[in-house]
Structures are given as structure tokens and as C-alpha cells.
Amino acid sequence: MVRLEDIVKRRSQSESVFELQVPSFAVHPGQMVAVIGESGCGKSTLLDMIALVMEPTEVARFEISTGNTGGVCDVAALWARGDEGALSALRRDFFGYVLQTGGLLPFLSVRQNICLPGRIKGHPILPGRVGTLAKRLGVAGCLDRMPESLSIGQRQRVAIVRALAHQPRLVLADEPTAAVDKARARAIMDDMQRLAEDESVAVVVVTHDVDLIMDRVEVAYTFDTIEVSEQLTRSTCRLVKEHSP
Numbered sequence: 283m284v285r286l287e288d289i290v291k292r293r294s295q296s297e298s299v300f301e302l303q304v305p306s307f308a309v310h311p312g313q314m315v316a317v318i319g320e321s322g323c324g325k326s327t328l329l330d331m332i333a334l335v336m337e338p339t340e341v342a343r344f345e346i347s348t349g350n351t352g353g354v355c356d357v358a359a360l361w362a363r364g365d366e367g368a369l370s371a372l373r374r375d376f377f378g379y380v381l382q383t384g385g386l387l388p389f390l391s392v393r394q395n396i397c398l399p400g401r402i403k404g405h406p407i408l409p410g411r412v413g414t415l416a417k418r419l420g421v422a423g424c425l426d427r428m429p430e431s432l433s434i435g436q437r438q439r440v441a442i443v444r445a446l447a448h449q450p451r452l453v454l455a456d457e458p459t460a461a462v463d464k465a466r467a468r469a470i471m472d473d474m475q476r477l478a479e480d481e482s483v484a485v486v487v488v489t490h491d492v493d494l495i496m497d498r499v500e501v502a503y504t505f506d507t508i509e510v511s512e513q514l515t516r517s518t519c520r521l522v523k524e525h526s527p
């Protein structure tokens with residue numbers, strides 16, 4: 283569904299340069315892939331490139347399969363010719379996002395929060411879908427409440443409903459369980475994994491929590507980071523797991 287090969291991203295800050303190398307990265311429909319590693323190793327940089335919000339510095343191959351008919355979009359070519367219209371359309375239609383702290387707007391009800399991305403994107407949400415997803419994630423009773431009256435765990439579950447409501451093909455989750463305790467984190471990861479399988483949605487989860495994620499995913503990537511010189515830090519993304527859980 284998403285395939286990256288030989289991608290490099292260089293980020294400069296005053297005198298120092300951080301270089302992320304991604305020899306190979308892939309995620310397929312129905313699969314949950316973990317991206318793990320220490321703070322500063324490049325997890326968010328990789329996620330931002332996959333989300334098409336950060337342009338790679340060098341790229342050999344960056345492809346997204348856009349439909350069930352086998353259509354493949356050459357993202358590298360879109361970046362190369364600065365086709366912002368096509369990139370925006372992909373961002374709008376293809377992705378769902380789950381953020382670290384839920385990111386719900388406090389002045390909208392839970393239901394309005396869930397429906398907002400679909401409204402902004404101009405994608406009507408199928409009748410009954412919000413209720414069905416909310417029921418599956420145990421937040422059906424929260425739909426007409428305001429976010430402030432929900433626990434942190436409930437807010438994260440609502441954020442997952444919101445990410446999936448408009449039927450994206452790929453969900454990007456950046457530390458989705460950082461704000462909840464271990465038991466809730468396990469339950470939320472299990473829910474995301476089951477939903478990914480049932481809906482044939484691909485999920486990329488960025489997390490520090492190796493114990494939490496490794497038993498749950500078929501595929502995981504991490505980073506080898508070295509200080510090449512005082513000025514240059516190089517981090518290389520590599521596969522650490524590729525088995526059935």
C-alpha cells in the first residue's frame with residue numbers, strides 16, 4: 283500500500299545536521315506496523331514523510347497504492363514536479379490520524395469531533411458508521427457529551443473512531459497511548475489492530491513502548507543512530523520484526 287525505497291531526509295539546525303536514511307519501508311492493507319526507537323532517532327520525521335507533509339531530500343521510490351484496482355501513485359514524481367494539488371488530494375483522501383493526546387476540539391461534542399474531518403474533506407460518513415465504530419470501541423455512550431467530560435482513555439478511543447470514520451486507507455498513529463496507563467494502552471492497541479484487520483486499513487504506529495507493541499504487530503522498524511561527526515548524526519531505519527504475531 284505504501285512503499286519507500288532509498289529515501290534520505292536531511293534536517294539542519296544551526297551547525298548540526300540530522301540525516302535519516304530509509305533503505306526500505308512498506309505497509310500493506312490490514313497490517314499494523316510499528317515504528318519504535320529512542321527519542322530523536324527520526325520516528326516523527328519518517329511519519330511526516332509518509333503523511334506527505336515533509337518532502338524527502340532524496341528519493342529513489344515512494345509509491346502509494348490508491349485503490350483496490352492496483353492503481354499506484356508515484357509520490358516521488360509528485361514531489362519532484364511540485365504537484366501540490368495531487369499531494370493535497372492524497373492527504374485528504376488516503377490518511378486518518380490519531381495524535382498523542384486525542385486532539386479533540388473542546389467546543390464540539392464528541393460526535394461533532396468525529397464527523398469534522400469528513401466534513402472538512404467533503405466525504406460524507408456512511409449512515410450508522412459512527413455509531414458502529416463507537417460501539418466497537420466502547421464509547422457509544424459518549425457521543426453526545428463534550429470531550430472535557432471524558433477520561434483520557436475514552437478520548438483516545440474517540441480519536442480512533444474519528445480517524446477511521448471517513449474510511450481512510452492508512453491510519454498514522456503517533457504515540458496513541460502515551461497518555462494512558464498500561465492496561466488501557468494494551469486495550470487501545472488491541473482495538474486498533476482488530477479494526478485494521480477487519481477494515482483492511484493499514485496502520486503505522488509510532489511508539490516508545492516496545493513491550494506494548496512487539497507482540498501485537500507482524501512488522502516493526504527501528505533506527506540505528508550514529509554520530510558521524512560533531513556536525514552530522516545519521517539514523518538508519520531497519521526492519522526488526524517480520525513474522526506473524
Ligand SMILES: Nc1ncnc2c1ncn2[C@@H]1O[C@H](COP(=O)(O)OP(=O)(O)OP(=O)(O)O)[C@@H](O)[C@H]1O
Pocket residue numbers: 293294295300319320321322323324325326327328
Ligand atoms: N524542525 C527541525 N529542524 C531541524 N532538525 C529537526 C527539527 N525537528 C527535529 N529535528 C531533528 O531531527 C531528529 C529527529 O527528530 P524526530 O522528531 O523525527 O525524532 P523522534 O524519534 O520522533 O523523537 P521523539 O521520540 O522525541 O518525538 C532530531 O535529532 C531532531 O533534533
